[in-house]
Amino acid sequence: xxxxxxxxxxxxxxxxxxxxxxxxxxxxxxxxxxxxxxxxxxxxxxxxxxxxxxxxxxxxxxxxxxxxxxxxxxxxxxxxxxxxxxxxxxxxxxxxxxxxxxxxxxxxxxxxxxxxxxxxxxxxxxxxxxxxxxxxxxxxxxxxxxxxxxxxxxxxxxxxxxxxxxxxxxxxxxxxxxxx
Numbered sequence: 001x002x003x004x005x006x007x008x009x010x011x012x013x014x015x016x017x018x019x020x021x022x023x024x025x026x027x028x029x030x031x032x033x034x035x036x037x038x039x040x041x042x043x044x045x046x047x048x049x050x051x052x053x054x055x056x057x058x059x060x061x062x063x064x065x066x067x068x069x070x071x072x073x074x075x076x077x078x079x080x081x082x083x084x085x086x087x088x089x090x091x092x093x094x095x096x097x098x099x100x101x102x103x104x105x106x107x108x109x110x111x112x113x114x115x116x117x118x119x120x121x122x123x124x125x126x127x128x129x130x131x132x133x134x135x136x137x138x139x140x141x142x143x144x145x146x147x148x149x150x151x152x153x154x155x156x157x158x159x160x161x162x163x164x165x166x167x168x169x170x171x172x173x174x175x176x177x178x179x180x
């Protein structure tokens with residue numbers, strides 16, 4: 001059985017993103033043993049590994065070893081995921097959101113319980129494909145805007161299968177491997 005980067009096993013890859021959207025919308029994609037796309041993951045909060053949080057902040061200029069005190073600990077699940085049952089993680093492909101600091105390979109934490117508003121970065125299903133864009137406009141006049149000049153806006157129609165907002169991006173996680 002194949003495993004994704006988060007260590008979760010998935011027995012099959014859905015035939016399309018549209019199938020993944022349908023499975024996730026119904027909750028099937030996140031049921032134990034159900035198939036999952038290798039780019040969409042449930043936000044599982046079963047594991048807890050508290051990491052130390054230093055009391056001092058990190059200086060981008062000259063280092064200051066004056067404060068070596070551990071302030072507390074941080075569980076990344078608690079920090080990144082507010083509504084576990086409505087949250088999933090999706091891997092970014094493509095360059096259209098570079099201007100927003102979202103790069104290929106980043107993992108986006110997406111909360112379906114957050115009401116999408118003007119200016120939010122959202123995951124949308126457009127003609128059966130998932131895309132990440134900034135939501136702009138007001139009721140009845142919504143567009144998905146890329147943060148890269150080479151990508152045109154996508155005008156949203158009245159909803160339905162052709163286009164719908166799938167969730168609001170609440171965090172972006174990027175690994176800095178440095179060849180490790």
